[in-house]
Amino acid sequence: MKKLVVVVAAFVFVACGEKNPNNNEPFVKDRATVNPAAVKEYVAGSDTAQFKVQLFEQKESLNYELKFSYKDASSEKIFTLPNMGIMPKPELKKGADDLSCIIGFYDADSTFMEYRLVKVENGTLLYRHLKEYKVEDPKK
Numbered sequence: 001m002k003k004l005v006v007v008v009a010a011f012v013f014v015a016c017g018e019k020n021p022n023n024n025e026p027f028v029k030d031r032a033t034v035n036p037a038a039v040k041e042y043v044a045g046s047d048t049a050q051f052k053v054q055l056f057e058q059k060e061s062l063n064y065e066l067k068f069s070y071k072d073a074s075s076e077k078i079f080t081l082p083n084m085g086i087m088p089k090p091e092l093k094k095g096a097d098d099l100s101c102i103i104g105f106y107d108a109d110s111t112f113m114e115y116r117l118v119k120v121e122n123g124t125l126l127y128r129h130l131k132e133y134k135v136e137d138p139k140k
Helices: 002-017
Strands: 040-044 051-057 063-070 073-080 090-094 100-106 112-121 124-129
Touching: 040 090, 051 090, 051 100, 063 112, 063 124, 073 112, 073 124
Parallel strands: none
Antiparallel strands: 040 051, 051 063, 063 073, 090 100, 100 112, 112 124
C-alpha cells in the first residue's frame, strides 16, 4: 500500500509540475511555406443563407487574407496582425449571434485579443474594425 501511495504521489507531482508547453514560435518575417487551404473557418446558417468566414495565410507572416460571404454577397480583405515578437496565432470566434464572427489572435500569454468583426446586419454583410494594438519596446 505504501508503494502505491508513493507511486501515485510521484505521478501527481510530475503531472502537476508540467506546465502547458509554450508553443510560442519565434517570429520570422516570411513563412517558409504558405498553406493554400483556409487555416481557420467559421460557418453558420442554412445552405440557402450560409454565413462563412475563412482565414488564409499570406507569404508575409503577419498578413492574412479574410474571405467572407453571406447568401450571394462575398468580399475579401487582407489585414496585418501586430508583431508581438512571436508567430501569430489567429482565431475565429462566434460573435454576439450566429451570423457574426470575431477575428482575433492569441498573445504570448494565450489571451484572446479581438481585432475585427464580420457580421450580417439587416441582411447586409459588414466588416468592422474592433480594436487596434500597438506593441512598444519596454521603457528603460
